[in-house]
Each structure stands twice: as C-alpha cells, then as structure tokens.
Amino acid sequence: MLDWLKSVVDFISTPSISLTLILLMFPFVFPPTAWFETWHRRLGLHNLWTNRGGLVMFSVITLIFVWGFTDVNFSKILGKPDNVPIMILIYSVFFFLWLAMKSAYENDAHIAAGEPVQEYYPPEDKVLVWPDLVYIELIALILMMVFLLVWSIGLPAPLEEPANPSLSPNPAKAPWYFLGLQEMLVYFDPWLAGVVFPSLIIVGLMAIPYLDSDRKGSGYYSFAGRRTAVFVFLFGWLVLWVFLIVVGTFFRGPNWNFFGPFEEWSVTKVVPLININLSEYVWVKLLRVGLPANPLVRESVGIIMLVLYFGLTPVMLARGKLRPLLDKLGSIRYSLIIFLALAMVLLPIKMYLRWTLNLHYIISIPEAFFNI
Amino acid sequence: MAEKKPKSRLTAISESPVWKSIFRTGIPVTRRQRMMGILNNVFLHLHPVRLPKHAVKLKYTWCMGGLSFFLFLVLTISGILLMFYYRPTVEYAYTDIMDLSEQVPLGIMRELHRWGAHAMVIAVWLHMFRVFMTGSYKPPREFNWVVGVLLMFLTLFLSFTGYLLPWDQLAIWAITVGSNMARATPFLGHEGPGASLLAIGDINLVTMSSDVRFALLGGRFVGEGALLRFYVLHCIGLPFIIMIFMAVHFWRVRKDGGISGPV
Numbered sequence: 001m002l003d004w005l006k007s008v009v010d011f012i013s014t015p016s017i018s019l020t021l022i023l024l025m026f027p028f029v030f031p032p033t034a035w036f037e038t039w040h041r042r043l044g045l046h047n048l049w050t051n052r053g054g055l056v057m058f059s060v061i062t063l064i065f066v067w068g069f070t071d072v073n074f075s076k077i078l079g080k081p082d083n084v085p086i087m088i089l090i091y092s093v094f095f096f097l098w099l100a101m102k103s104a105y106e107n108d109a110h111i112a113a114g115e116p117v118q119e120y121y122p123p124e125d126k127v128l129v130w131p132d133l134v135y136i137e138l139i140a141l142i143l144m145m146v147f148l149l150v151w152s153i154g155l156p157a158p159l160e161e162p163a164n165p166s167l168s169p170n171p172a173k174a175p176w177y178f179l180g181l182q183e184m185l186v187y188f189d190p191w192l193a194g195v196v197f198p199s200l201i202i203v204g205l206m207a208i209p210y211l212d213s214d215r216k217g218s219g220y221y222s223f224a225g226r227r228t229a230v231f232v233f234l235f236g237w238l239v240l241w242v243f244l245i246v247v248g249t250f251f252r253g254p255n256w257n258f259f260g261p262f263e264e265w266s267v268t269k270v271v272p273l274i275n276i277n278l279s280e281y282v283w284v285k286l287l288r289v290g291l292p293a294n295p296l297v298r299e300s301v302g303i304i305m306l307v308l309y310f311g312l313t314p315v316m317l318a319r320g321k322l323r324p325l326l327d328k329l330g331s332i333r334y335s336l337i338i339f340l341a342l343a344m345v346l347l348p349i350k351m352y353l354r355w356t357l358n359l360h361y362i363i364s365i366p367e368a369f370f371n372i
Numbered sequence: 373m374a375e376k377k378p379k380s381r382l383t384a385i386s387e388s389p390v391w392k393s394i395f396r397t398g399i400p401v402t403r404r405q406r407m408m409g410i411l412n413n414v415f416l417h418l419h420p421v422r423l424p425k426h427a428v429k430l431k432y433t434w435c436m437g438g439l440s441f442f443l444f445l446v447l448t449i450s451g452i453l454l455m456f457y458y459r460p461t462v463e464y465a466y467t468d469i470m471d472l473s474e475q476v477p478l479g480i481m482r483e484l485h486r487w488g489a490h491a492m493v494i495a496v497w498l499h500m501f502r503v504f505m506t507g508s509y510k511p512p513r514e515f516n517w518v519v520g521v522l523l524m525f526l527t528l529f530l531s532f533t534g535y536l537l538p539w540d541q542l543a544i545w546a547i548t549v550g551s552n553m554a555r556a557t558p559f560l561g562h563e564g565p566g567a568s569l570l571a572i573g574d575i576n577l578v579t580m581s582s583d584v585r586f587a588l589l590g591g592r593f594v595g596e597g598a599l600l601r602f603y604v605l606h607c608i609g610l611p612f613i614i615m616i617f618m619a620v621h622f623w624r625v626r627k628d629g630g631i632s633g634p635v
Contacts, residue, residue: 103432368566
C-alpha cells in the first residue's frame with residue numbers, strides 16, 4: 001500500500017505532470033479574472049487563506065517531509081545539510097504567502113464594505129520609534145541570532161573532498177538559488193537560460209513599477225483590486241522560480257535525469273534522447289526533401305513562428321481582449337508588458353513542446369550557437 | 373524639608389559627565405528624550421522619530437527588510453573573522469577550511485556565515501514579496517524598487533562568489549556549472565551567438581581567452597585566478613557596491629515619504 005502510494009507520488013512529481021497540475025490549479029487559486037474568481041469561491045479555495053487553511057497546508061507539507069525522512073531515498077536528499085535552506089524556503093514561502101493572502105482577503109472585505117483597511121490609522125495616531133519600533137527590532141534580531149546559532153551549532157557546514165578539476169561529480173549542481181536557471185538548461189541553450197532570461201528577469205522586475213500604472217492598492221495588502229498584477233507576479237515567482245528550484249534540488253539526479261522523491265538516484269538510469277528539431281520535422285518528416293543547406297532557409301519555419309509569436313500576438317491581443325489595456329497604457333508600455341509576458345510563457349511552452357513532441361529546438365543554427 | 377529620594381545606580385551612571393558626553397539625552401524616559409534619542413544617534417536616526425501605527429506592526433512589514441540588513445551585518449562580522457584564517461590560494465584554501473573546523477575551539481563562524489548567507493537570500497526574497505503584495509513599489513517609491521532589485525541581484529552574486537571559497541568539490545563544480553553559462557553570452561562569450569561577428573579579418577576578438585567568462589574567472593577554467601577574483605569580489609568588491617546601494621535604499625525609504633501605508 002505504502003509502496004504503491006510512493007510510486008504515485010513519484011509519478012505526480014514528474015515535471016510534466018506536476019507542472020500541468022500546478023498550471024491548471026493556479027488561476028483558480030489566484031483568480032486573475034472575475035470568471036475565475038467565481039469558480040475560486042465556488043470551489044471553496046478562498047478557505048486556503050484562513051487559519052484552518054493555513055493549518056492544512058502546514059500539516060500537508062510537514063507530513064510529506066516526515067514521510068520523506070522515513071524513506072531510504074528521499075531522506076538522503078532531505079538530509080543533505082545544504083538542502084536545509086530549501087526546506088526553510090518551502091515553509092517560509094507558504095507561510096508568508098498565506099499571511100499575505102489572508103491580510104489581502106481581510107482588506108478586500110473591508111474595502112467591499114466601505115470600511116478603511118486594517119493598516120489604516122488616523123494620521124494623528126502615531127507612535128514613537130523609541131520604544132515602539134526599536135524594541136521590536138531588537139527582539140527580531142535576537143530571535144534571528146538565536147535561530148542562526150542553533151542552526152550553526154546543530155548542523156556543521158559540510159565540506160566535501162578537495163577540489164579536483166578532473167573529477168566532475170554527477171550531478172554537478174549550481175547553488176540552490178540558481179537551480180531554476182539550471183532547470184531551464186534542460187529546455188534552452190545556455191545563452192538563453194543562463195544569460196538572456198536572467199537578464200530579462202532582472203529588467204522585468206525593475207520595470208514593474210513603470211509598467212503597472214494602477215495607483216490603487218499601495219500601502220496595504222489587497223488582492224481584488226489588483227488581481228491580474230498579483231497573478232502574474234505570483235506565477236513568475238512561485239511557479240517559474242520556487243517550483244523549478246524545488247525540482248532542481250529534490251528531483252534531479254545523475255545526468256540531470258528526473259528522479260521521483262522516493263526513487264533511488266541510479267547512475268545507470270537510461271533516458272532515451274530522441275529530441276528532434278523543428279526543421280527536421282518540417283523538411284524531413286513532413287516534406288520528405290531533406291534539410292536545405294542554407295541555415296536561414298532550413299530554419300525559416302521556426303524563425304517565422306517566433307516572429308509571429310512575438311510580433312503578431314500583441315497585435316491580436318490588442319484587437320481582442322486586451323484593447324482596454326492598450327488604451328490605458330499606451331503602445332510602448334503595452335508592447336513591453338506583452339513582450340515580457342510572452343518571454344516568460346515561452347518557458348512552459350517549450351517544456352510542453354519537449355514533453356509532447358520531443359522538440360529539441362524551434363530554431364537550430366549551431367553554426368552560430370543560435371539555438372532556441 | 374522633604375527627604376531626597378536616593379538615586380539608583382543606573383540613574384547615577386546616566387547622569388555622569390562621561391555618559392552624558394556619549395549619549396547626550398540621558399535614558400529616554402520623557403517624550404522629548406525619546407525623540408532626541410533617535411535624532412541624536414547616528415545609527416538610530418535611520419528611523420524617523422514618529423511612525424504611523426501600522427508601520428510597526430509585524431503583520432504588515434514581516435520585518436524582512438530589517439532582518440536582511442541584520443543578516444548582512446552578521447555576515448560581515450563573521451566574514452571578517454573568517455578572513456583571519458583563510459588564504460585564497462589553491463595550495464592553502466581547502467586546508468585552511470579544514471584547520472578552521474578542526475583547530476579552532478568552539479568555532480562556528482563558518483556555519484554562521486554559510487547558514488546566514490542562505491537565510492539572507494530567503495529574507496531578501498521575502499522582503500521583495502512583501503513589498504510587491506502591499507503595492508509599495510508604486511509611485512513615489514518606484515525607483516527604490518529598482519534599487520531593491522539590484523540589491524537582490526548583488527545578494528545572489530555575493531553568495532555565488534562565496535560559494536567557491538571553500539575550494540571543495542561542491543564549490544568548484546557549482547561555480548563551473550554557473551560560470552559555463554557565461555561563455556554563451558551573446559557577442560561577449562566565445563560560444564555565444566554573434567561572437568563570431570566580432571572579428572577583424574579572420575582573427576576572432578572573442579575567444580576562450582578573451583571572453584566574459586575569462587574576465588570573470590581570470591583564466592580558462594575555475595582555477596587559481598578564479599579563486600583570487602572571487603575572493604576579492606566577495607570580500608571587498610561586492611560588499612563595497614552593495615553598501616552604496618543599501619545607503620541609497622535606506623535614504624530613499626525616508627525621502628520617498630517613509631514606509632508605505634494607506635492614504
């Protein structure tokens with residue numbers, strides 16, 4: 001029974017399954033539109049952000065970890081000293097997500113009732129920094145110091161074998177906070193996964209205040225008034241960053257193959273490499289004429305598809321549902337938002353193309369290191 | 373004549389000329405003293421004197437910005453102590469770390485530094501999350517959000533450069549994986565798209581020994597040069613830059629109207 005349950009968890013953890021489940025659930029948990037909001041309420045998902053919901057989430061996470069520590073294979077991953085931060089990350093992300101959403105929902109109810117939000121106090125109602133703030137700061141830093149001291153005394157910092165440039169470990173992993181990027185390497189070449197996408201993440205984050213022209217909702221937790229903005233941010237942070245870090249840490253073993261949490265990290269696990277470029281699909285499999293010699297002709301289909309993806313989608317959306325957004329933001333800000341969003345969504349799109357069609361590259365010009 | 377109340381030892385100290393020369397306002401008991409105590413202290417005057425009530429509520433701030441800064445201070449102090457024991461050369465780096473854990477009695481500086489660094493990365497992310505969820509990046513605070521994004525990036529880069537210093541297998545291979553991406557930088561990496569365009573005649577300007585990865589590592593692979601560069605960046609270069617941006621960040625919190633709140 002337990003073994004069967006373990007194999008179910010292993011199966012669900014497969015990135016293709018787990019990401020699909022998350023993508024299906026995400027808009028219902030964090031409804032970006034009124035339609036999803038209705039279903040969010042109907043399914044009772046708003047109860048996640050109550051005390052009981054928080055307790056359930058906490059129990060589920062703890063149960064998984066406790067169960068994991070009783071398993072031979074899972075405990076090897078969980079017990080690694082350098083993976084402790086990931087467990088702290090998982091707990092703290094869920095806790096603060098819960099706290100923020102709870103506060104937001106409380107405030108939304110206040111706003112709907114025409115009352116001031118919970119952060120509101122009359123302007124003359126002020127407190128002195130000494131003692132009301134400095135004492136809180138003192139207590140916070142003492143608690144943090146105690147926490148660090150206990151952690152440091154209880155868990156020695158690991159030190160592996162001395163550096164040996166001729167003996168590479170399998171798998172060789174980047175620091176945990178970059179494992180989302182390393183996970184992207186499965187689907188994109190390093191110039192995208194390691195350089196272009198990280199740059200876009202930084203630029204995109206910096207651009208947020210200039211792209212979000214909505215002045216409402218500053219200085220208090222809220223969701224209903226800015227649901228789309230929160231949805232996009234949470235999607236990027238929780239799914240494309242934290243989730244990929246968890247996958248990279250817990251589920252990637254030798255040769256960067258996927259291993260379920262209860263699976264043994266075997267070096268001999270063989271995963272067939274049957275990935276095919278889009279150009280081969282078109283010229284060889286569909287047209288049966290063989291690959292053209294000129295790389296631009298050869299890759300023309302992929303190039304056209306990407307040009308259409310980045311060029312035509314914004315136009316189509318502007319003619320359709322997103323017309324109000326264009327009118328509100330102007331063409332430059334609108335184009336930037338859509339470009340950043342399309343670049344963000346390109347990652348899950350490429351993942352699904354890989355999982356369903358074994359697609360290797362949309363554009364493949366290895367002569368110029370230009371593969372997408 | 374009423375009898376004079378005997379002064380407590382503490383009051384006596386706080387009224388002594390030496391104490392008064394350091395802390396001019398005395399023990400902050402009255403409202404005026406409490407205000408002056410903040411104003412007259414170079415560290416405390418990062419704060420305003422008075423705050424709206426919501427600004428001191430943990431449920432609003434989570435204290436994550438303050439804890440990020442505190443962790444930075446813990447890392448600075450433990451890092452300085454670690455520098456006494458550590459020499460950034462291929463010959464000594466690993467054995468110095470071994471010595472540190474085996475010869476220094478009750479030594480937990482390396483643990484404090486390593487776990488503190490992980491905690492700081494998480495604290496910075498959570499701070500950013502809080503600022504987003506309260507919409508605090510909106511005008512007039514939009515530039516300070518930009519500075520904050522840079523601070524987060526610098527935090528990750530600080531952690532990344534520190535990762536190499538123990539010079540064990542985990543260290544060099546993590547940095548090898550990380551820095552290998554740099555050779556695919558468009559135009560600036562020797563395996564990046566467009567790099568072959570930067571050439572004079574048939575001489576490539578961007579090669580294995582001149583690309584951005586070479587500049588980062590001080591060599592073609594993670595070796596002596598990389599160790600020294602990462603050490604200097606980790607201990608001097610990046611802390612110098614991050615402190616400048618932190619100063620701007622804190623200054624702008626005050627100048628952009630203090631902590632965000634409902635109007």
